[in-house]
Amino acid sequence: MRSTTRQDGPATAPPATAPGPAAHDAATGLPVAAAARESAERFAELVAALTSGALDCPLPGSGRTAERFAVLTSVAERDLCAARLFEGHVDAAAILAELDAPPPRPGERWGVWAAEPPGEGLHATRDRDGWVLTGLKQYCSGAHSCTHALVTAATERGKRLFAVRTGVADGCRPVPGTWQAVGMAGSDTPDVRFDHVPGVPVGDVGGYLKRPGFQHGGIGVAACWYGGARAVADVLLRAAADRGPDPHTDAHMGAVDMLLHAAAAVLKQAAAEIDGDPSDTGGTARMRSLRTRAFVESVCADVLTHVGRATGAGPLCHDERHARNTADLTVYIRQHHAERNLAELGGLAARKEPS
Structure with a gap:
């Protein structure tokens, strides 16, 4: 497989003369947010x-x-x-x-x-x-x-x-x-x-859409969601360490630790399966993508809930980074198509031959 940094050969489209991202909208002249x-x-x-x-x-x-x-x-x-x-x-x-x-x-x-x-x-x-x-x-x-x-x-x-x-x-x-x-x-x-x-x-x-990599790429997005969940969880980790033993905070921390550990394991397994059959000769790529994305999305949603319930409004109101992480993750996981994807997964699972 080729590296993402391979530089031989002509560009697919003519190179652009753009040394860095624009500071202004070229169409309106207004500053970009x-x-x-x-x-x-x-x-x-x-x-x-x-x-x-x-x-x-x-x-x-x-x-x-x-x-x-x-x-x-x-x-x-x-x-x-x-x-x-x-x-x-x-x-x-x-x-x-x-x-x-x-x-x-x-x-x-x-x-x-x-x-x-x-x-x-x-x-x-x-x-x-x-x-x-x-x-x-x-x-x-x-x-x-x-x-x-x-x-x-x-x-x-x-x-x-x-x-x-x-x-x-x-x-x-x-x-x-x-x-x-x-x-x-x-x-x-x-x-x-x-x-x-x-x-x-x-x-x-x-x-x-037909290529196997479409499904592999979808799991890459889930890896980003998982990173966002880890960022959101950081404020709870710091709160648990600062407060000392507290049954409610510790319970939420335990739930978050379990969720993140499970998501990491699912992503690791998905990666191993992709490497074992990159061309999807076994026809499992779509089910793998649906399973992994749905699971990681559910982990993110649960992490958002646990962290919010454990830490209250304080970090959302006074910690700019945490407020941004929470808002960003909430929007990003909506790239998952929720019940529509779950219904597709259920249909595939129902028709799958028992192993």
Whole structure:
């Protein structure tokens, strides 16, 4: 498997001249929110560390998937919004590798903009010069800091993945006011308007969703959630240590310790299974992804509850980092599709042959 820092070969899309994340919205001239600037700066530092070799994030299925998840968890424990951006970049690198496309070049910061909620959507058509993308893409994390993105768009033959440059000069314009979140504010996830943006196809029609790595990548997101839960739990750990023995605080601490230990074990097992069958010849990747994501999401929700009940309103009102961690994690885990994903998992489990 190729490393996410491989630099040989031409870029999938032309390189952008962007030394660092923008401090202003190029479409409106207005300053980007402070939280987004902070996370964008951290994102740029992390990508630079990948390029220099100071940080390694192995590809899923490379035999080192547990290390990949550990990196994502560590970044998320420090800054969930930066982790959301970083996870998009390393996921893009994994997608490009899996679909035999050239990897990101030094100085490029990639996102994966593949949400498909109801609405106008994004459409790709051919002209004499190649493919062009027009329409609206929702939930574009890193809209002001990514130089490139992999985006899904509708074609006459079905959904397809394209590599694009994301600058305003290239036809991509973040829509002001479309990201009003308090939690995950720093992930900078507005809608983006595409106006005849050149795109380079990556893989075949439907290839983005059909590849085994789509399921592996979903577990990478769960590793970020787990890091967020660890960050939220830190305030309870400190409270338990400072208060000394207290049955109620200790009970909550015990529950949180159990939950985080279990989540770590599930992620470790998932990583081992991915490395054992990276191409999903056994057809288990979807069930693994659904199980792992659902379990880690439930752990995060329970950690939020235990920490809140144990520590009360004080940390939420007086500890800025804890308040941000709590708000960020609450929003981020909603990327899990709740009962819809559980219903799919239940259907797969019901039809599974007994072992």
